[in-house]
Amino acid sequence: MASLKEIKGRIHSVKSTQKITSAMKMVSSAKLRKAQKVIENFLPYEQKLNALLQNFLTAQEDDLHPSSWAEERELQRVAVVAFASNSSLCGSFNANVIRKMEQVVDSYRRQLGEEHVLLYPIGKKMQKAAVKKGFAQDARFDGMLDKPSYEGSFELSLELMRMFESGQVDRVEFIYHHFHSRSSQILRHETWLPIALKTSEERLTPTNYLVEPDKQSILDSLIPKALHLKMYAALLDSVASEHAARTIAMQLATDNADELLDELSLQYNKLRQQAITSELLDIVGGSFGMNA
Amino acid sequence: MKLEIITPEQVVFSGDVELVSLPGIEGTFTMLDNHAPIVSALKKGPLRYRKLTGEEVTISVFEGFVEMNNNVASVCVEGVEK
Numbered sequence: 001m002a003s004l005k006e007i008k009g010r011i012h013s014v015k016s017t018q019k020i021t022s023a024m025k026m027v028s029s030a031k032l033r034k035a036q037k038v039i040e041n042f043l044p045y046e047q048k049l050n051a052l053l054q055n056f057l058t059a060q061e062d063d064l065h066p067s068s069w070a071e072e073r074e075l076q077r078v079a080v081v082a083f084a085s086n087s088s089l090c091g092s093f094n095a096n097v098i099r100k101m102e103q104v105v106d107s108y109r110r111q112l113g114e115e116h117v118l119l120y121p122i123g124k125k126m127q128k129a130a131v132k133k134g135f136a137q138d139a140r141f142d143g144m145l146d147k148p149s150y151e152g153s154f155e156l157s158l159e160l161m162r163m164f165e166s167g168q169v170d171r172v173e174f175i176y177h178h179f180h181s182r183s184s185q186i187l188r189h190e191t192w193l194p195i196a197l198k199t200s201e202e203r204l205t206p207t208n209y210l211v212e213p214d215k216q217s218i219l220d221s222l223i224p225k226a227l228h229l230k231m232y233a234a235l236l237d238s239v240a241s242e243h244a245a246r247t248i249a250m251q252l253a254t255d256n257a258d259e260l261l262d263e264l265s266l267q268y269n270k271l272r273q274q275a276i277t278s279e280l281l282d283i284v285g286g287s288f289g290m291n292a
Numbered sequence: 293m294k295l296e297i298i299t300p301e302q303v304v305f306s307g308d309v310e311l312v313s314l315p316g317i318e319g320t321f322t323m324l325d326n327h328a329p330i331v332s333a334l335k336k337g338p339l340r341y342r343k344l345t346g347e348e349v350t351i352s353v354f355e356g357f358v359e360m361n362n363n364v365a366s367v368c369v370e371g372v373e374k
Contacts, residue, residue, distance in 0.1 A: 044296075048359070048368050049357075209361075217333065225356075228370070
């Protein structure tokens with residue numbers, strides 16, 4: 001049985017931990033709100049660009065050759081971009097992405113050979129996992145997560161697109177969390193390049209635009225923009241998911257601390273009562289002895 | 293006509309304007325009210341619009357597109373100079 005003093009110490013330490021976790025919860029929920037705001041700001045651009053692309057693809061005439069970005073080549077080299085976070089304490093967020101990354105890398109290594117699989121780790125936690133997996137240290141993309149900007153993701157997507165263009169990789173895949181809601185984030189594994197160009201089924205009558213300079217060159221520059229956009233979307237999705245996961249994890253920790261405190265204070269009160277009772281018995285017993 | 297200037301990070305401007313002049317890939321051009329539907333690629337350069345009050349604003353934009361349809365001009369650019 002622990003002594004009164006020990007229990008008091010534990011209560012104290014649980015209380016201070018609880019203060020920390022609840023502060024962290026508030027911080028990440030503020031960050032989550034900010035990340036959601038960024039996503040909101042980005043939606044108009046995405047919708048516009050997609051509508052435009054859709055319009056062009058539906059109206060595609062025979063003289064437009066399909067983009068080289070959509071070309072399926074024989075798979076020899078593959079690059080995987082995996083999004084995790086810089087810090088931990090966000091539940092199973094990092095563990096899930098890392099496990100998926102390991103699965104994907106392992107299966108590609110068996111299929112294509114060790115040196116034909118490239119990994120672009122985003123976030124310190126992913127980097128650590130990458131080094132463990134035998135990839136070289138690559139710390140260029142840490143800053144992307146702290147302050148997700150279009151420019152940052154643009155650089156990475158530009159590099160990957162160059163590699164695809166020059167044939168250094170034949171496929172680029174993403175692994176990231178999609179922010180579905182505060183309490184649910186869905187792990188996604190998608191092919192980024194070659195891009196899947198799907199024309200919408202319903203043949204909406206495309207507006208007949210005047211096109212400057214010509215359809216082919218518009219299409220040629222629309223598709224890279226759509227690619228950059230997808231990279232940015234994945235980054236934002238992953239960042240929002242991280243904050244959501246951390247908010248939930250910290251909420252759980254705070255709730256746990258509450259339960260623990262209840263238990264401990266019950267134990268403390270019981271012990272105190274016991275001590276008082278035994279003292280009383282001592283005194284009463286002593287006085288009986290004197291009277292006798 | 294309505295003008296929207298949209299970047300991936302924010303909506304820079306949205307409102308009614310009298311005219312807008314854009315850095316088209318083959319040269320600067322200006323659009324007025326009820327321009328025919330058009331899609332054009334834009335290059336990096338200055339974008340100028342005149343509000344209904346007569347106030348003129350110039351911002352420099354990066355590469356992108358403009359789409360004009362139903363008297364709404366949407367400028368999608370990758371960023372604007374801050």
